[in-house]
Amino acid sequence: MMMMMMMKVMMMVTVMVSEGSIIEQTCKETPDFNLCVSLLNSDPRGSSADTSGLALILIDKIKGLTTKTLNEINGLYKKRPELKRALDECSRRYKTILNADVPEAIEAISKGVPKFGEDGVIDAGVEASVCEGGFKGKSPLTSLTKSMQKISNVTRAIVRMLL
């Protein structure tokens, strides 16, 4: 009886200790531990995902951020009509992330050829940077750009673990 109780306590405690540790161990190998942990912990799949699964969660985050940024871009056409040209370029770039990079990365990681996933993830950061550059220093999207660049870097690090 005592043994049973002890076992239960030990198991519960081990669970508490090991609960975050796959995520934490993985995130330690990325350029932004805190961002990585918070993104993965915010997804219910995070606690039981393997490395592929963690990568797919982050690609989902990239997708979400892309949609959010596209909405922001659409809103800016009215508020800042003088930025139309840069906004057009950004719209094109973020649509590439949504329609090319993300599907490519999801397919590649799910099928075990992660290098194409790495390409898609890196490109997401590239497209965000190019969009940002179009505003010549006066970007209304800087904080979203920075988020994309950071998430892209963290995701890339995790995808590389699959190679």
Added chain:
Amino acid sequence: MASSDALLPISAREEDPLCPYTRLPMADPNQETHGRRRRPFKGLLAVSFGLLFIAFYVALIATHDGSRSNDAVIDETKTTTSRARLAGVSEKSNDGLWKLSGDRNTPAFEWNNSMLSWQRTAFHFQPEQNWMNDPNGPLFYKGWYHFFYQYNPNAAVWGDIVWGHAVSRDLIHWVHLPIAMVADQWYDSNGVWTGSATILPDGSIVMLYTGSTDKAVQVQNLAYPEDPSDPLLLKWVKFPGNPVLVPPPGILPKDFRDPTTAWKTSEGKWRITIGSKLNRTGISLVYDTTDFKTYEKLDTLLHRVPNTGMWECVDFYPVSKTAVNGLDTSVKGPDVKHIVKASMDDTRFDHYAVGTYFDSNGTWIPDDPTIDVGMSTSLRYDYGKFYASKTFYDQNKGRRVLWSWIGESDSEAADVQKGWSSVQGIPRTVVLDTKTGKNLVQWPVEEIKSLRLSSKQFDIEVGPGSVVPVDVGSATQLDIEAEFEINKESLDKIIRNASVVAEAEEFSCEKSGGSTVRGALGPFGFSVLATESLSEQTPVYFYVAKGKDSELKTIFCIDTSRSSVANDVVKPIYGSVVPVLKGEKLTMRILVDHSIVEAFGQGGRTCITSRVYPTSAIYGAAKLFLFNNALDATVTASFRVWQMNSAFIHPYTEEAFRALTRT
């Protein structure tokens, strides 16, 4: 910190590999009867142990929690290490772009359709549109060269992969045919991936390829032509008993792909090899078969190299030690060495090594283990953008021919806008360098000369620090063959003067600053796809320097860092040392074809392929220059420049077929 939410019911954690205690056996009823008399004492022991364990675990959590601030410090070192691991591994990186986008003076570049459509090549194989990657199953059959390739019919990025198909009489003029194999079976529904052809002694063809199954497991499948009398091999049949190979025990389901051409063993069986990995060790598995339908896996590996990661697109073939012709894949013997080549998933480099094959147990050992396959020091077919390469034995002309996937170095948005991505390198013959015995020599297939139109010969002496325009008219489709000689006095000054410090070993194309950094004896060479003002240019050059042994060393590079003012393209400096033997002049050949530049040093001892995306050095504005950035040496260049015709690669029509059949 794990919250109370983390205290999942135990049943949910039963499978958790991290939890070592879920498998503890239940109390043994036999023990209970035995220990009945000692129970009270045992009980006390159990309680104290229990408290001790609980205390231990609580302490563990507490330190785990409290050490988080320490972890942050540790993390930084780890972060820097992981950044170092990331940098330089794949050339595509957004690190450089962060700096650019933060710089208010660098506007983002906007591509227009004129610039993008210029990028399409004139005489390199590429499908009419969309994405291509690995070359597949190249072969010669009934008068036609066949080429298959990984193709996405739906987008300009990788995905939905099927086998594209094209035929040619001469490896240069291609006609696109319908897709050869689609993902229509459960064993390849997630992808019809890379494979190789074997031509049997009776002339029939078997094709082995990797399928990604409906459960995304990598398996090997057999296919063969539906109609062997059709020289165009339009239709293919998949063996109903597929898959013929599934991942063996110990090999993960996603680490088993790219079967090679088979070779005959001395026992009369067919043997293939398939790349894989065990943890971080790259390996190549070996299988024997008599009918390509059932296989026996050998216990031995063809080869393994630790810390090289997954081996993709393994290739294995014999080369003659003495002759400069190719050899059928089954050839063995004392006059032959064997090449093992693999594409390294980690680094996107193709590496090879020269070695000896032991047919009795299907193993191979490298001649020089310090440059074994996949090591950073190991030889590469090409020091630029070049991957997933594959050779085949061309029985038509008795040569071994190398195909290679040349991806883009631009953004995917540009690929989507222009509607295509990737080309193949010009097919190259591959032979062992009979002079050095240690490396391969590659050269564009002879048939490319059929594209040569008019040419001009030049003999120019270029003084130190000069750039000379070379007037050839149009400069976007060129074949350049050049010989260079450095003036003797400058050479002697460097070799004989003991105070001149050896720098060759420290020099690397990648890290030594590119073609503008001047040394005593270089850099010198050509600048291709250059604007009149040199605002955009792609130098292809030699850098000669003194080595530690006081002998001269020659390094061959392509510098794409100023190839374009666009900031959303990758612009590395590529290259490597090129062996130059006594008495040899320095020679280079350059093929310029719009957005691809291929360079061959010393007759193909060192090859470099690069992708470039100029914004103004395009169409009529692209020029050719000769330059010498050496500090005091004068260089004499003798060279010929040919205008290159288009290969007019186009889809199959009755007319095209008839025209090609006539040649």
